Structures are given as C-alpha cells and as structure tokens.
Amino acid sequence: MxxxxxxxxxxxxxxxxxxxxxxxxxxxxYQLPLYVFVFELVRDEQAALDxxxxxFIAAFRHIGGLREDEKFGxxxxxxxxQKCIQRWRKRTEILVAEIPESADDPDGAPDELxxxxxxxxxxxxxxxxxxxxxxxVLLLHFIEDFPLEEIAHITETALGTVKSRLHxxxxxxxxxxxxxxxx
Amino acid sequence: xxxxxxxxxxxxxxxxxxxxxxxxxxxxxxxxQNTQTERQAASWVSLIFHLAGAPWRELILPSRRIWMGLGxxxxxxxxxxxxxxxxxxxxxxxxxxxxxxxxxxxxxxxWMNELLADRAIPPDTDRPRNPAPRPRSEETRWAMA
Numbered sequence: 001m002x003x004x005x006x007x008x009x010x011x012x013x014x015x016x017x018x019x020x021x022x023x024x025x026x027x028x029x030y031q032l033p034l035y036v037f038v039f040e041l042v043r044d045e046q047a048a049l050d051x052x053x054x055x056f057i058a059a060f061r062h063i064g065g066l067r068e069d070e071k072f073g074x075x076x077x078x079x080x081x082q083k084c085i086q087r088w089r090k091r092t093e094i095l096v097a098e099i100p101e102s103a104d105d106p107d108g109a110p111d112e113l114x115x116x117x118x119x120x121x122x123x124x125x126x127x128x129x130x131x132x133x134x135x136x137v138l139l140l141h142f143i144e145d146f147p148l149e150e151i152a153h154i155t156e157t158a159l160g161t162v163k164s165r166l167h168x169x170x171x172x173x174x175x176x177x178x179x180x181x182x183x
Numbered sequence: 184x185x186x187x188x189x190x191x192x193x194x195x196x197x198x199x200x201x202x203x204x205x206x207x208x209x210x211x212x213x214x215x216q217n218t219q220t221e222r223q224a225a226s227w228v229s230l231i232f233h234l235a236g237a238p239w240r241e242l243i244l245p246s247r248r249i250w251m252g253l254g255x256x257x258x259x260x261x262x263x264x265x266x267x268x269x270x271x272x273x274x275x276x277x278x279x280x281x282x283x284x285x286x287x288x289x290x291x292x293x294w295m296n297e298l299l300a301d302r303a304i305p306p307d308t309d310r311p312r313n314p315a316p317r318p319r320s321e322e323t324r325w326a327m328a
Contacts, residue, residue: 020214027209031202036195045198049205056209060216090215123190142187 012069027056030073033143034080040139041084041132051087054081074150077140081154088132114127118179124175130169137162 011022039048152162
C-alpha cells in the first residue's frame with residue numbers, strides 16, 4: 001500500500017515530456033487510491049473503472065496545464081472529481097446537501113481515527129450514507145491526506161465549506177462509532 | 184486497529200488486476216496517440232517533400248539534358264559578365280588616375296562655370312523694386328500703345 005505521509009518524488013517532468021515509463025509509474029502510484037475515491041462516490045464498479053481510465057487519459061492530454069509538479073496528486077483527483085460530477089449530472093442525481101459553514105476545527109489528521117475490525121462494516125456503511133459532497137471531502141482527507149486547501153481546490157469549493165463538510169462528516173462518523181461503543 | 188485509509192484501500196485491493204489492465208490499456212492508448220502524432224508529423228514532412236519534388240519530377244527530370252544545357256549557357260554568360268565587370272572596373276580605375284583626363288575635365292568645368300555666370304540672375308540691388316503707382320489712365324494709354 002503506498003505511503004502518503006512522506007514527500008514523494010513523482011516523475012512528473014518526464015511524464016510531461018511524454019515518457020511512457022513515467023506515466024506508468026504515476027498511474028501505478030495513483031490507480032488504487034483513485035479507484036477507491038471514485039468507487040466510493042459513484043458506487044458502481046464498472047463506472048469507477050471507466051472513470052479511472054478516463055481520468056488517466058485526460059491527465060495525459062492536459063498535463064501541460066499542471067503548474068506545480070508536486071501537486072500532481074491533487075490535480076489528478078481534481079480531474080477524477082470533475083468526471084464524477086459530470087456523471088452525476090448525466091444521471092440527474094441530487095447531490096448538494098447544504099451544510100452550514102462553521103467548524104474551524106477540521107478534527108486532526110486522518111490517522112487519529114482508528115477503527116477496529118468489527119467496526120469496519122459500520123464505517124463503510126456510514127461512508128455510503130454521507131451526502132456525496134461530504135463523502136468526497138472525507139475520502140480525499142482519508143485516502144491521500146490532502147491539505148484542506150488542496151481539497152478545496154479539487155472539489156472546487158470554498159475552504160470554509162470544506163472545513164464544515166469535513167467537520168460534519170467526522171462528527172457523524174464519531175457518533176456512529178460511539179453508538180457502537182468503540183473508539 | 185486500522186486507519187480509514189487502510190480500510191478503504193484494503194477493501195478494494197481485489198480491483199488491483201482490473202486496474203492494472205486499465206493502466207495498460209490507457210498506456211497503450213497514449214502510445215498509440217504518440218505514434219499517431221508522430222505519424223502525422225511524418226506525413227506532413229513527406230507531403231512537403233512530395234510537393235517540392237513534384238515540379239522536379241515533372242519539369243526537370245524528363246528534359247534534364249535541355250535544362251543542363253541551359254544551365255551551362257547561363258553559367259558561361261555569368262562567367263563572362265563577371266570577367267567583363269572586372270575589366271571595366273579596372274579600366275575605370277586607371278582612367279580616374281589619368282592626369283590628362285582630369286585636366287580636360289577641369290577645363291570643361293571652368294567653361295561651364297563661365298557660361299552659367301553670364302546667365303546668372305542679376306543681384307537684387309539691380310532689379311527695380313516696387314515701381315511707384317501710376318494713375319489708371321496712364322496705364323491704359325501704355326497698354327494701347
């Protein structure tokens with residue numbers, strides 16, 4: 001499982017130059033996290049696989065627009081997020097759950113939350129129940145531990161909105177885990 | 184105890200082979216795109232060469248002896264022209280230093296100056312300035328005469 005905490009040296013510059021080995025390395029690094037993110041948003045295996053592939057191809061096409069190489073990850077997740085939104089729009093699902101913008105405390109790092117084996121199913125169920133905007137923020141926080149600013153950039157929302165979404169998502173998660181007398 | 188990340192990624196580990204296949208598919212598409220663009224560039228180059236080569240093939244090659252003859256004639260003409268140009272240049276240079284030519288030119292120049300001096304406009308002092316106005320009757324009489 002790839003680590004996310006350590007700063008990575010991603011071969012973005014050679015990828016930009018069209019080096020297939022560099023693209024292979026980048027795709028290999030992000031394929032699973034990206035798939036998890038997309039799958040947990042669209043809840044459809046085939047659609048998630050298609051969206052991951054579309055994301056890879058879009059990344060290859062638009063790599064010239066990436067300004068900061070070290071933000072390749074958030075840029076890639078941004079593309080995937082846009083693809084998910086496009087898919088939602090096509091399916092005319094109602095996505096936006098309005099959340100009051102408060103909560104300055106984003107409730108610490110994702111690793112602070114530890115889940116026992118017997119809680120895993122409940123955790124996944126709760127994740128599924130969260131409104132998609134909250135789910136997207138929580139997934140980006142959990143999967144890649146992106147800073148809030150980058151999550152705001154990926155989801156194209158204000159920083160305050162991201163903070164509040166993350167706060168409420170975590171609050172819901174804690175409530176559930178507390179109800180199960182764990183954590 | 185696991186972190187949410189470990190749970191999430193662990194749950195989807197089974198998708199690994201499918202994701203590998205997708206990655207390979209995407210990479211093959213990308214390399215195909217690359218080769219296509221390379222091929223397009225190559226086709227542009229070949230088109231340019233083809234367009235440039237068309238007149239060569241259709242105009243020059245069928246009658247290459249005639250064109251070679253014409254070329255040789257032009258080369259001889261250019262050579263002659265260059266050699267003559269050099270000769271006249273040298274001749275002009277020798278004429279420039281000839282004292283007799285310089286003397287005759289100076290004499291001609293002097294004559295020209297004298298001729299022009301005779302036809303020169305008289306100075307302002309000799310010309311009548313603002314003649315005094317006369318009565319109109321005198322003017323008409325002068326005109327009739």
